[in-house]
Amino acid sequence: MLSDMGVSKSRQLQKLREQVKNGGGEQALEKQMALGKLSARQRIVDLLDNDSFQEYDMFIQQVNNAFQSDGDAVLGDGVITGTGTINGMPVCVYAQDFTVAGGSLGSMHAKKIAKIMDRALKMRVPLIGINDSGGARIQEGINSLAGYGGIFYRNTMASGVIPQISVVLGPCAGGAVYSPALTDFVFVVDKISKMFITGPEVIKTVLGEQISAEDLGGAKVQCEVSGNAHFFAKSEHECFESVKKLLQYIPQNNSLKAETLPSCPPKFTNIDSIVPSDAREPYDVRKVIACITDGSDFFEVKANFAANAVVGFGRVDGQSVGFVANQPDVMAGVLDVDSSDKVAEFVRFCDAFNIPIVTLVDLPGYLPGVDQEHAGVIRHGAKVLYAYSEATVAKITVILRKAYGGGYIAMNSLHLGADSVFAWPGAEIAVMGPESAVNIIFRKEIMASENPDETRRQKAREYKEKFANPYVAAGMGHIDAVIEPQETRTMIVHTLRMSKDKHIDRPYKKHGLFPV
């Protein structure tokens, strides 16, 4: 039985808990709701398994700053931190509370986040940050900047060790976007998420430019234009469901493999009727992926950015696999600045977290042209070469149709360390496509002929017969086998089983210097 003293102590605790749960007060909370946003606490409840949340540092005291009266400091300092489970697996989580000083990051707020990050790294569990913050708390000056520095340092230390997921749910500025940028996946929600290094007000003051927060850094801008975000959702609930789905495909940390489920066949089996034989005709490569994955499920990453490449997760034989594919439906599937970044980033994630990579190839090569050259296609394109060469997970390639030039090498060729490279019978593997090739090697002959167009066509036919097929590459051992499209899944399953214990030692180095 509790003593009177015990009862009053218990009441005090209850009262303090209520005070913390009230965040920035009812009015601020109502304002948040009116914007269609959940509260920071509701977000955690929606994200985690029922009743699994354990909160830490509830009573951390906000540091009084020069602009506050004594006693104005808010308990908890505008961020909720703790542990819980998702799909039964432990995670660490923090959620910034915009109702307290716009979720801005003061020194104690930063300390709470740093503590939960340290816990995540120590326990080797994923970290999920729900960001809703105006960035460094201006009133706390350099101490806020110091707080962000500590968070960026921890993001970097945890990178490649535990999965780090950022959910951006509000107008996020400054450090509140730089920390997500250092993490593995960024989720945004239509109309709710905004990301920028400084908001419209500051831009107007400094540059005289006028733009709405939505146009500057809304969810669509981040998913379609800048590529800063990986997943787009229409509502916060849909967004949290997406986070849960992602976690099913990835392991808890870099010393584990993602959970294996019982194997099941794809729902779609029409793999031999998807790719047109005319190498110039487009098709949706996601239909090919659907004929390979268990249940035809595919969880696409960055679906609306650089759509000329498709990346995402699926299961094959129950095992989580990262798919990388050229998308002939968009710009013939070429590699350009943005798609190179997208592919390299995804390959590196899969490699860091022991997820085998299946690459489906159908591309004319890297995109030429002044714009791309000036945008740094050499620098960006090299990231693909580096990421594939560096990766030590099982790496399987299937050449569906075109594999020309640098594109052939870059898309996980045997030369970059692929474990198995298969080609379909219609594959064309050559330095370049017939039309471009004959214009270079037969230029004099074509110009001198009576009918240059007919000569060009004739030479292109001859070139195609001679070079644009899989047998030259097969004859030199540059691919492992020519397979029927229907054999694709079987060969991938076989290779995955063979490479279960794959092990490669790399020469010692402090770290590589790509990709940046």
Ligand code: HXC
């Ligand atoms: C202190 C802040 C704040 C901040 C917002 N607030 N940002 N308080 N420091 N950084 C407070 C506001 O004063 C306001 O308080 C409440 O939060 C809600 O803000 P509003 O402006 O009313 O909301 P909204 O119109 O939705 O605009 C949100 C916003 C805007 C776009 C985030 O507040 C804004 O532009 N803030 C500054 C963003 C910024 O430039 N941050 C960069 C910091 S530097 P009241 O009391 O009125 O409710 C940084 C460096 C990191 O982060 C290092 C990177 C390498």
